[in-house]
Amino acid sequence: MHTYRYQPTGVDCAIFWGLILAGIGTGVIFQMEIGAYDYLYWPPMAFVAAMVIAGIIQVWRLQLVIDQDQVIIRRIFPGNNIQLPINTIIGVYANKYSLILDTRSYGKIKLVRIGHLHSLLADLSTVGIHVTQKGETNV
Structure with missing residues (x-):
């Protein structure tokens, strides 16, 4: 985790x-x-x-938790946490400061990231989520 x-x-x-x-x-x-x-x-x-x-x-309190089975977006109140199983995440898009999670359940969730992008991308790729960065295409 x-x-x-x-x-x-x-x-x-x-x-x-x-x-x-x-x-x-x-x-x-x-x-x-x-x-x-x-x-x-x-x-x-x-x-x-x-x-x-x-x-x-x-x-x-605002944390993005990456686990083997799910990605959890923690909110201030625990009852508002969003749990996204890995198979419900369609794509992740990252640029210099923001991260957009495209999901089946909630649509696009945009977050302003705090911290280093490389370690976040490495953790997402280890659970099988490909991240498209600015300027990159999937063609």
Whole structure:
């Protein structure tokens, strides 16, 4: 079992990180309104800490797990995990930063990859999944 980090693309990424950054900004503004620049008060600092922890959980929980039998896309909540048996994956397309899994069940799933592409491609090929990279054709 090999694990890789990823981030969602498009709207999901904007929602998650936008809310986290807005929360941090709200905590800073709340601190400036309550305590000015003199003292740190615990309610706004607790709010900022909660937002930072939410960002850490976002990065830590979102994992792409490659196993012999399946590929698992882990989400923040375990009930939202997507388990893809190897035989349901039609193709995988990779470019510099993103990875697109074309599946029978869910259609195309686009992920922003974090980490090295070569080890991910090697693990996918060991379980029998061919990855088409940018500029490569299957002809």
